[in-house]
Amino acid sequence: MEALFQDIQYLKGIGPKRSRQFKRLGVDNIFDLFWYVPRAYFNRGHPDPIKSLKPGEAAAVRATVKGTHASRSRRGLHIFKALMEDDTGLITAVWFNQPFLDQLINPGQELFVSGKVKTAQGLMELNVSEYEILDAGSQQVDVLPVYALTEGLSQKTIRGVILYILNQYLHHYPDILSPELKQKYDLCDIGFAFYNLHFPQDGPAYLRARKRLALEELLLFQYSLIQEQKKQQSDSYVVHQPQSNLLERIQEQLPFVLTSAQTRVLAEIYEDMGASRQMNRLLQGDVGSGKTVVAALSMARAVASGYQAAIMAPTEILVEQHYQSLRKIFQDQGVEVARLTRSTSAGERRSILEALLSGEINILAGTHSIIQDEVEFKCLGLAVIDEQHRFGVKQRALLSYKGYAPDLLVMTATPIPRTLALTLYGDLSLSIIDQMPPGRKKVDTRFVPNRNADRVYRFIARKVREEAVQAYIVCPLVEESEKQDLLAAITLYEGLKEGMFSHLEVGLIHGRLKAWEKEQIMQRFKAGEIKVLVSTTVIEVGVDVPAASIMVVMHAERFGLSQLHQLRGRVGRGKKQSYCFLLGDPHTEDGCKRLMIMENTQDGFRLAQEDLLLRGAGEFWGVKQHGLNQLKVADLLKDLKLLELSRILIQEIGQAEWMNSYIGKKFKKDKDIVNN
Incomplete structure (x- = not known):
């Protein structure tokens, strides 16, 4: 097998210069060449007669070049045209921005070209996507591979090299x-x-x-x-054996009954926590399925067993919400809950670190700040990670190294097929909350073109006046144009405040605000003082305001399905009918399809599958996940x-x-x- 790993430059006909060209394509050795997969194929065995071609259809033609012409458009784009003829007729093949074709394609040559047929000034043209000059040196096969290229390498060169290694080295594989x-x-x-x-x-x-x-x-x-x-x-592990009835007391005071799915998942978690091995479990559940209370009860079991617990979340807003929720759940139970984020003051941070080490703090909520070296626990028994897809394998591992091999529970509201979850998180056991709490109403979801935005704003104003509801208006924040998008959010906020919602209290929240400013705004929104909150996607995950029953997403076509579903999940948490308006003007087929799917589907698992199909796995997770x-x-x-x-x-x-x-x-x- 070693023969497969020799540097490509030593292959016949390659050498150092061509080797550098291949390395730009990620091809370092013979092994890489085997896995250099064609991006398309030419089927030269069944060309389309020119006479049969129709505008708007894809076509593949084998014909002779009768003449060529090069020109430039008004914008300076190089255009190369070749008049081509077969036994049935003539057509003009067109290439854009490939000036080298002037020297490459000449009258009398036979070409195989494929692309899309269009009409220009009443005449049919073939906009070429792939082409092959047919000569005595062409590979004598009907189906030819088409590879991604780089400067200096042609299809003919790559095909020749691939054919050579298939004949000479395949027996080594x-x-x-x-x-x-x-x-x-x-x-x-x-x-x-x-x-x-x-x-x-x-x-x-x-x-x-x-x-x-x-x-x-x-x-x-x-x-x-x-x-x-x-x-x-790790050979190390923690065994959780409750030494008090804390868990029972917490569960008795909950203002609702757990669903059967939550009960089943908790039984799986409790079994792991009581076993003589380290728990590594992925908890998967749709938006609003009740993962947070499952995490809280798991932490109660850890504290009842004499250990500490920690929960790590991706944003300070979500950490604040976990902190407030946990304080409420553990109120008057003798359990000390603290939070640690980047915005924690130096003095408060020192106090928290000391109390963690002494064991005075039982539960810590924090951002990735809690995986820093200086954060030490007295006896961490359970580590919870919320929104697993926002953290990488490395961050997960660093949290699990805190303490003496604590049990690990990671949660995600990004539903994916079970087999896929077991593959991506193969080191984690899988629990799924596949049931929503009773009485939760579906969110009425509608796509609205931008030109009708005022209708949505009037609807919000009426609902706020008549039913005392609250609304989110979310603007996208895309990294490439963060400043412009932030400006758009501020402009929208000022316009609404001075115009359509001049009689209402309007708030603005975004990632550039300081933590205390964001916290203050969210508290005012929760208290009902702010009626309409203009926001960037900082409110995407976990924020829970039951009175907020209207979600408006601006430029909705710029979001993926899973992100839109997360945003929609911020409403529909109270007793009133909730609405989600997707404002936008999609210019692509995928953009239109996403918004139509959102209108018709509330099922997060189906949406996640559709999102994977539309965007691909890499873009879906937003990172290079596990290779x-x-x-x-x-x-x-x-x-x-x-x-x-x-x-x-x-x-x-x-x-x-x-x-x-x-x-x-x-x-x-x-x-x-x-x-x-």
């Missing part, structure tokens, strides 16, 4: 599946798979190849997670059945000695993954 397993699960050989991924014989051969290589990736992905889990496993970005063939959502099969196969395959090297080459560590 190990097949990790035995003949028996391949027969049992109807899987092809690894050699057949790579050959037909790059140069498919036909459609069925490509599908068999893709299935095998997607499974190969998912298997290696699972192995890499197992390796990480072994590194983080997700390095999956070349597999699609975590579309290949769920293969994901399940990979989990089965792991139990049937012994890990060979060379596997660690194999995994290291397949999922290369980079700073984004390591720091995640």
Whole structure:
């Protein structure tokens, strides 16, 4: 297998210069070349006759160049045109911003081109997306791979190199599946798979190849997670054995009855907490399903057992809410609750650190400040992480190192399919709250074009006047244009305050405010003094104001489905009918589709699946999660059945000695993954 890891520059016909070009594509060695997956394919076996082409349709044409012409648009865009002819007619092929084609494409050449057919000044044109100059040196196959390129490398060069290594090095590539397993699960050989991924014989051969290589990736992905889990496993653990009736007292005073789903999940957590091993559990539940009270009761069990508990949340607003909720739950129970954030004063911070170390503080709520080295607990028994997707593996590990291997409970309101959750968080047991508290009404969700915004504002004014409700108006805050978006929020706030809502108390909250300012505004909103709160997405997660029953999201097309669902989850927490208005003017098909799905669906699991399909796994989580970005063939959502099969196969395959090297080459560590 070592032959696969030799530097690409030593391959026949490459050398140092071309090697540098390949390395810009992330290809360092022969192994990387095998996994350099085509982004598309040319099927030259069945070209479309020019006479049959219709505007608006995709087409592939094989024809001879009759003449060429280069020009520039008014904006300076280079336009290259080639008049092409086959046995049935003529069409003009058009390329944009590729000036080198002047020297490359000439009359008399035979070309294979594909793209979209359009009409210009009454004549049909083919806007070219892919092309191939056919000559004696062209690969003699019907289906050709199309690869991502970089300056200095052509399709012909990459195809030639790939074809060379397939013929010369494929026998070095190990097949990790035995003949028996391949027969049992109807899987092809690894050699057949790579050959037909790059140069498919036909459609069925490509599908068999893709299935095998997607499974190969998912298997290696699972192995890499197992390796990480072994590194983080601890022989230490905490056993929670309640020494008081604190848990019973807390549960008795709750103003509601737990749902059967909450009761089931708590039983799973309590069993883990009482076991002679460290708990690592993922608690997954839709917005408003009652994860917070489950966390509070788990912390009560830890305190009753003589240990401390901590909860880490991504924003100061959410920490403040947890702090106030926990204080209310543990009121008059002899339990000391504190909070620690970046905004905590130096004096208060010293007092908290001393009280933590002495054991005077039983429960600590905080942002990532609590994983700093100087924060020490006397006996931390349970660590809770809220909104798991906002923190990386590293932060989770740092919190679990506090104390003597405390139990770990991580919570997320971002629902994902069970198999996918078990893969992404393979080191965590999974609990799902799949039931909403009784009596919670659906939020009436409507898409409203920007031009009708005044209708929404009049609706809010009437509801505030007649029913004493409150409303959020959320403006997007996108990193690339943070200043402009912040300005937009301030402008909207001032416009509404002076105009449509001049008779109402209007507030403004955003991330640039100091912690005490944000806290003061949220307290006034909770108290009902502020009737309309203009906000950036700092209120996205966890904020609970039962009287707030109207949510307006500005530029809603700029948000993903899961984020829109989180925002919608801020209302619908009281007894009154709640509304969510999605204002925007989507200019893309995906943008329109997202808003239509939001109108018709309240189910967070379905929304999360749709979001994964629309945006892809990497963008869905917003980070390079565990090497997700390095999956070349597999699609975590579309290949769920293969994901399940990979989990089965792991139990049937012994890990060979060379596997660690194999995994290291397949999922290369980079700073984004390591720091995640």
